Amino acid sequence: xxxxxxxxxxxxxxxxxxxxxxxxxxxxxxxxxxxxxxxxxxxxxxxxxxxxxxxxxxxxxxxxxxxxxxxxxxxxxxxxxxxxxxxxxxxxxxxxxxxxxxxxxxxxxxxxxxxxxxxxxxxxxxxxxxxxxxxxxxxxxxxxxxxxxxxxxxxxxxxxxxxxxxxxxxxxxxxxxxxxxxxxxxxxxxxxxxxxxxxxxxxxxxxxxxxxxxxxxxxxxxxxxxxxxxxxxxxxxxxxxxxxxxxxxxxxxxxxxxxxxxxxxxxxxxxxxxxxxxxxxxxxxxxxxxxxxxxxxxxxxxxxxxxxxxxxxxxxxxxxxxxxxxxxxxxxxxxxxxxxxxxxxxxxxxxxxxxxxxxxxxxxxxxxxx
Amino acid sequence: xxxxxxxxxxxxxxxxxxxxxxxxxxxxxxxxxxxxxxxxxxxxxxxxxxxxxxxxxxxxxxxxxxxxxxxxxxxxxxxxxxxxxxxxxxxxxxxxxxxxxxxxxxxxxxxxxxxxxxxxxxxxxxxxxxxxxxxxxxxxxxxxxxxxxxxxxxxxxxxxxxxxxxxxxxxxxxxxxxxxxxxxxxxxxxxxxxxxxxxxxxxxxxxxxxxxxxxxxxxxxxxxxxxxxxxxxxxxxxxxxxxxxxxxxxxxxxxxxxxxxxxxxxxxxxxxxxxxxxxxxxxxxxxxxxxxxxxxxxxxxxxxxxxxxxxxxxxxxxxxxxxxxxxxxxxxxxxxxxxxxxxxxx
Numbered sequence: 001x002x003x004x005x006x007x008x009x010x011x012x013x014x015x016x017x018x019x020x021x022x023x024x025x026x027x028x029x030x031x032x033x034x035x036x037x038x039x040x041x042x043x044x045x046x047x048x049x050x051x052x053x054x055x056x057x058x059x060x061x062x063x064x065x066x067x068x069x070x071x072x073x074x075x076x077x078x079x080x081x082x083x084x085x086x087x088x089x090x091x092x093x094x095x096x097x098x099x100x101x102x103x104x105x106x107x108x109x110x111x112x113x114x115x116x117x118x119x120x121x122x123x124x125x126x127x128x129x130x131x132x133x134x135x136x137x138x139x140x141x142x143x144x145x146x147x148x149x150x151x152x153x154x155x156x157x158x159x160x161x162x163x164x165x166x167x168x169x170x171x172x173x174x175x176x177x178x179x180x181x182x183x184x185x186x187x188x189x190x191x192x193x194x195x196x197x198x199x200x201x202x203x204x205x206x207x208x209x210x211x212x213x214x215x216x217x218x219x220x221x222x223x224x225x226x227x228x229x230x231x232x233x234x235x236x237x238x239x240x241x242x243x244x245x246x247x248x249x250x251x252x253x254x255x256x257x258x259x260x261x262x263x264x265x266x267x268x269x270x271x272x273x274x275x276x277x278x279x280x281x282x283x284x285x286x287x288x289x290x291x292x293x294x295x296x297x298x299x300x301x302x303x304x305x306x307x308x309x310x311x312x313x314x315x316x317x318x319x320x321x322x323x324x325x326x327x328x329x330x331x332x333x334x335x336x337x338x339x340x341x342x343x344x345x346x347x348x349x350x351x352x353x354x355x356x357x358x359x360x361x362x363x364x365x366x367x368x369x370x
Numbered sequence: 371x372x373x374x375x376x377x378x379x380x381x382x383x384x385x386x387x388x389x390x391x392x393x394x395x396x397x398x399x400x401x402x403x404x405x406x407x408x409x410x411x412x413x414x415x416x417x418x419x420x421x422x423x424x425x426x427x428x429x430x431x432x433x434x435x436x437x438x439x440x441x442x443x444x445x446x447x448x449x450x451x452x453x454x455x456x457x458x459x460x461x462x463x464x465x466x467x468x469x470x471x472x473x474x475x476x477x478x479x480x481x482x483x484x485x486x487x488x489x490x491x492x493x494x495x496x497x498x499x500x501x502x503x504x505x506x507x508x509x510x511x512x513x514x515x516x517x518x519x520x521x522x523x524x525x526x527x528x529x530x531x532x533x534x535x536x537x538x539x540x541x542x543x544x545x546x547x548x549x550x551x552x553x554x555x556x557x558x559x560x561x562x563x564x565x566x567x568x569x570x571x572x573x574x575x576x577x578x579x580x581x582x583x584x585x586x587x588x589x590x591x592x593x594x595x596x597x598x599x600x601x602x603x604x605x606x607x608x609x610x611x612x613x614x615x616x617x618x619x620x621x622x623x624x625x626x627x628x629x630x631x632x633x634x635x636x637x638x639x640x641x642x643x644x645x646x647x648x649x650x651x652x653x654x655x656x657x658x659x660x661x662x663x664x665x666x667x668x669x670x671x672x673x674x675x676x677x678x679x680x681x682x683x684x685x686x687x688x689x690x691x692x693x694x695x696x697x698x699x700x701x702x703x704x705x706x707x708x709x710x711x712x713x714x715x716x
Contacts, residue, residue, distance in 0.1 A: 296436055300482055303434075318419060319403030319437035333440075370481030 002306035003352035005261075007193075007284055007345030008140055008170065009310055013235075014195035014346070020238040021197065024231035032228050033219060042230045049237035056244045057187060057204050058178025065203045065210075065220045066233050070169040070190035071096040072213075073203035076224065077165040077186040078134050079104065080210035085131025085161065090117045091328035092141075097134045097167055098324070111328045115144035115276045119154065126158035133162045137171035137181055141312075141325040141341060142276045143285025145175070152183035163208050169193055169201075173243060173345060174251055174282035189240075191232065195346055196239030200232030246346070254344050255283035257353050261342060262286045264357040269364050275326070275339060284348075289331075289339040293367045296320050298340060301363040307356050311340045372396045373531065374479040375488045376471060377426065377433070379418030382534050383490030384425040384553045385542045389533040390488055391429055398484070399426040399433040402475065404442035404466070405564040421553050428551060438474055445469035447564060454602045455580045457628035458696030461518070461670075462562055468521045476526060488531035491515045492539070495527050496708050502655035503527035504708035510538040517670050520700040520712035521652045569611070573603055585631040587614050590624065590640055601626065604633055606694040607641055624692075642689040646699055646715050648682055653711035658701070664710065665702040668693045674702050682716075 004012070024045065030038030032046045047061070054061040067073045074096040078087055082104060089101045092111045101108070107130075110121035117135055126133070135151045138144065148166055155162050165186035168177045173194045181187045185208045190201035205223075216225030243250075258278075265272050271291035281287075290298065295311035299320075302309055312323035326336040342356065375387040377399040390397045401422040419435060426433035446465045453460035471489060479487045492508030493516045505522050508514040522530065534542050546554035565575045576582065582600035589595055595614040598604060604612075608623045614635060624641050625634035646668070651657070658664065660681040665674035668690075676687040684699060693699060693715035700712035 294478075297478055297481055300434055318423070318435040319439075320435075321437065366483075367481055370477065 001351065001355055002308070003355040004308045005286075005342040005344060005348070005352065005356060006308045006310050007173075007348070008143075008341060008343030010192045010198065011173075011195050011345050012347050013197060014239055014242060016242060017196055017235045017238045021231040021235040024234050028230075030230075032230060033217060042228075046228055046230055046233050049233045052237040052241050053202050056178060056240045057189065057202070058182055059187075059204045059206055062221075063204055063206050065205055065224050066228060067201045067203055067224060068199055068229070069192075069201040070094070070167065070188055072224075073188035073190070073201045074134070074165075074167055075100045076203055076210060076213050077188060077205070078132055080213055080223070081132050081163050081165065081186060081205075081208050083131050083211075086129045087132045087134065088122070088125055088130050088159075088162070089134040090122070090136070090146075092117070092139055092325045093134060093136055094140055094167055094169070095324075097136070097165075101134065111325075113330050114280060115139055115142040115325075115329050116280070117146055117151065119147065119150055122151065123154055123158055126154060126162070128159065128161050130159040130162045132165055132186075133159060134165040134167065136167040136169075137175065137177070137187075138168070138282050139325060140170040141323055142287045142329070143170070143281035143343075144276050145171070145180075145280060145282060148181065149183055171282070172240075174247070174284060176244070176247065191236035191239055194239050194243040196236040197232050200229050200236045202236065243346075250346050251283045254346075254348060257348055257350060258283055258286050258344055260350070261344070261353045261356060262288065264353075265360060268357065268361045272364075275329075275331075284344040286342040286344070287339065288342075289335055290364050291338060293338050293364055295337055295340050297367050298363055301366065302356075302359060305355075305359040305363065307359055309340055309342050309356075312336070371485045372483060373398075373486045373488050374475075374482070374484040375399050375431075376475060376490070377401050377422040378490065378559070379421035379425075379553065379556075380490060380559055381546050381551070381553045381556050382492070382539075382542055383422070384551045385545050385549075386488055386490040386533040387425065387431065388429055388545065388549055388551065390531070391431065393533075397429075397431045397488075399423075399429075399431050400475070400479075401433070401435050402442075402470065403435055403437040404439055404470065405447075406439055421556070425551055425553055428549075436475070436478065438470055441474050442466070442470055442564075450562075451576060451579045453696050454576055457601060457604070457626045459605045459694035460696050461698060462564070463518045463670075464521065464698055467519055472519075472522055472526045472530065476529065480529070484529075486529045486531050488533055490534055491519060491532050492535050493519050493532045494535040495530055495532060498655075498703070498708065500655070504654055504703075504710075506535070506708040507706070508532075508535040510540075512671070513539045514671070516702075516709050517667055517672075517698065517700050517712075520654075520698060520709045522709075523652070523654055527654070569603070573600060576600070576602055583631055585627075585633050587612055587633045587635055589621075590634060590636045595635065598633065601628075601631060601633060607691055622691075638691070641691040643686075643692045644689050645680070645683045645685045646690075646693045648684065648699060648713040649716045651711050651713040654709055658710060663704065665704065665706050667700045667702060668697060668715070674706055 030042035032043035050061045053064045078100040087101045087106045090109045107125040110118040163185040166184040167188045185206045187204040192198040275287040322336045373395045377383045450460045450462045492513040494506035496506035505516045505519045585601040587596045621635040624636040658679045662679045666677045667674040677684040701710040
């Protein structure tokens with residue numbers, strides 16, 4: 001038996017999504033940019049998917065831009081909306097936002113020990129030279145929901161020329177993004193975090209003119225050229241529809257499993273500390289550290305026991321790097337390197353949680369003894 | 371046996387893993403991420419990790435990457451830099467074996483339940499007549515790496531394996547080819563894995579981290595012959611790159627004033643010495659007593675010379691060129707089969 005507790009990395013494809021995609025990977029192979037019957041069918045399916053995405057994201061269909069995933073959506077938002085101005089983001093953004101931000105004139109706002117943006121620090125770096133502010137809706141590592149409405153308020157008073165972008169990639173499985181990100185002009189999501197396929201995402205762009213990052217045939221109203229990933233887009237819309245429809249029930253069910261996992265770990269493993277307050281986290285996130293162990297070694301033992309979890313982020317070689325999020329929150333290097341992330345999702349079962357609860361006390365004890 | 375095989379992505383460790391597997395061991399491959407700097411040709415570039423991963427897949431064994439970058443920075447790179455700053459001549463491969471592979475990684479392997487750690491070094495683990503484990507010469511004397519493993523003690527040797535030490539490099543390549551391993555024809559790794567670009571790369575690397583001291587080059591009578599841009603890059607015994615060219619007999623560095631800015635060059639005979647002073651000795655088993663004759667090797671692929679061990683020095687039977695401070699002086703048994711211990715030249 002295995003326990004897949006790494007939904008933050010990616011989620012299993014929903015069977016209904018696979019079924020919806022299959023015709024578009026086989027007999028319905030048309031390019032939606034064409035004019036014949038095959039093309040028209042593909043075009044219609046893409047536009048119906050765009051309607052679904054608009055509905056679940058709370059925008060008009062014309063405001064949805066299909067991308068290759070979260071990273072491209074983040075880059076297009078941050079760099080496409082910047083013009084010649086300064087970009088501001090938080091120190092706990094995903095690398096897709098951080099790296100794009102750092103590539104241009106920028107300022108980075110600090111984070112709090114609680115794992116949220118420090119609004120005072122943000123206020124301090126805003127002025128009328130700022131054209132994009134990018135603050136994620138939910139942190140992908142520690143699961144904390146960010147005070148996006150407060151950020152939007154700060155923008156209107158301190159950065160009148162800025163648009164607000166939010167990376168909602170980690171939020172979509174758990175929050176009604178249409179409402180929670182309603183104050184943002186730009187919103188990124190990616191399908192594989194909510195039971196859709198990898199390699200497809202979307203950017204909402206409301207009342208923002210974006211400079212294209214990828215030039216060519218002029219698809220997506222000239223903002224994102226390239227033949228559309230028809231099956232992927234249909235898969236994403238199908239997954240988004242199911243996720244939105246089942247979100248409250250899933251959130252309740254998974255929150256109970258997360259509590260079972262977190263409570264069980266604290267009870268059975270001495271020196272186990274939760275990184276963030278559960279009330280501020282999305283239901284699927286259990287982020288803890290075990291005093292005196294190295295997460296790299298613990299992940300090895302968990303992997304052997306059939307338990308998939310993660311820590312920090314893996315670099316190009318596959319090695320674990322100390323998490324910039326935890327460091328920005330003020331954790332020491334040793335604390336960051338003893339931290340581990342379990343992320344639960346729509347397929348997580350009580351048996352999986354119990355397998356982890358069974359394996360962890362022994363694994364941690366073994367590493368501490370060595 | 372449950373064996374962790376350190377796989378660098380090179381041909382030796384690829385074949386080491388294959389041999390362990392064929393001997394019936396339960397093998398897991400591990401590649402170390404040690405260096406994230408600009409040197410992408412180094413021992414832990416992404417493409418080398420990928421080679422190791424692909425070989426592991428070919429062999430059907432699990433493969434993991436461990437990030438020991440912080441340890442490597444502190445215990446290998448910082449030491450390399452500070453030794454150069456002190457005009458000593460470090461050997462980072464030795465420090466990596468001492469602090470990373472046979473300390474940090476070996477401890478990790480044990481903590482994870484492995485009974486042994488294997489590497490692709492050309493060396494052997496042998497048992498001497500008194501029952502002690504020793505680092506033995508590799509079967510291929512041209513590739514023998516016992517010198518860079520001289521610091522291994524009983525507690526490490528008891529759980530160390532060097533599968534390819536029993537075969538030649540040519541045989542390693544033949545076996546890699548026969549098994550269709552993608553690393554079969556891969557080139558040898560370079561000297562210092564975290565610095566690319568030869569001596570120019572080394573100067574840039576050190577120049578970014580320490581002040582380089584322009585120095586005068588003088589002869590043994592004190593006459594200035596030229597200048598070099600960095601005392602820290604000069605090694606005792608060095609002949610080339612001293613900007614004192616011209617006709618006449620070759621001149622060698624015979625003294626480096628580590629506190630000042632003077633490098634003295636002289637004739638080969640000015641470099642000769644009867645004894646070499648030693649730093650702290652690491653013994654693989656019982657220490658030798660002063661006065662014991664030994665065979666001594668002072669570079670990775672040098673020939674051993676006869677000498678007598680004297681507690682804080684070795685006395686050479688025949689005068690030899692001085693050993694650059696920081697280089698390892700390694701003692702072998704009288705049959706030249708295995709390592710007894712070693713120390714840095716003081």
